[in-house]
Amino acid sequence: MGQSILGWKHCILVIVVDGTFLKAAFGGTLLTALTQDANRNIFPLAFAITDSENNNSWEWFFRKIKQCYGEREELCIVSDRHESIENAIKNVYTNVTHGVCSYHLFCNIKTKFRTDAEATNIAFHAAAKAYNMEDFEKYMKDLDSLHKGIRNFLPNEVKYEKWARIYSKSRRYAAMTSNIAESINVALKEMRELPVEPASTLIYSVQSGLTTNIVNIAKKSCTCNKFDLDELPCEHAMAVIRKMNLQYKKYCSYYFTKQAMLNTYNASIHPLGDQKHMESST
Known part of the structure; x- marks a missing residue:
């Protein structure tokens, strides 16, 4: 991983992490950590194969990343809302911002409140990407018109700083989703069907x-x-x-x-x- 370690200091201050299951007989989970270079291309940092996405697996993975890559000021780690990821970040990176993927959060909202998918998609992602409070409130009111419960759900169960650009404690450099991790998962689709040793x-x-x-x-x-x-x-x-x-x-x-x-x-x-x-x- 020498080239990745050297290149990391020239990439944006965002690490996107994700876990995807392996399909071979013995199962397992592939954990990945990625960032983006100056041209917004995917830049791989680390990967590991573990038994599953649990607290121990993610904490071990983050400790290895921190050991190799250190901790940069104003770093932001982006992921879905998996509880084990959040727990591991709290234990390993006490001064790092944890942001959630806006797309995964949108899917949670759509399922929880059964709102009009297209209208919710437009209003929510506009609020997530807003650069000022005036625009943020405008789109939040659009969400209010779809379902009053969304307004309570987002700050109380998720917290604004997790998904809204205007509230984030660290810059997200337009990395509002974990899409780059999904792209890698697609590229490795065939590999995920192999046994652990050949896959790795x-x-x-x-x-x-x-x-x-x-x-x-x-x-x-x-x-x-x-x-x-x-x-x-x-x-x-x-x-x-x-x-x-x-x-x-x-x-x-x-x-x-x-x-x-x-x-x-x-x-x-x-x-x-x-x-x-x-x-x-x-």
């Missing part, structure tokens, strides 16, 4: 310029798509192969191997012989 050896994030690519070395795949379509390791896959001291030849298509080359010219081509003989035979 397949996740490789390779930074190339301003883009982060995910390499699945076992499936000979990369999100840049070159590895998949050309059947030759792309530059991202080659970086992983070198790092793991693997034999690059094993990840090339047979058609690009020395053996394929030799087999292509294995048969002998016999000369036609003297032209006179050819003419007499006809």
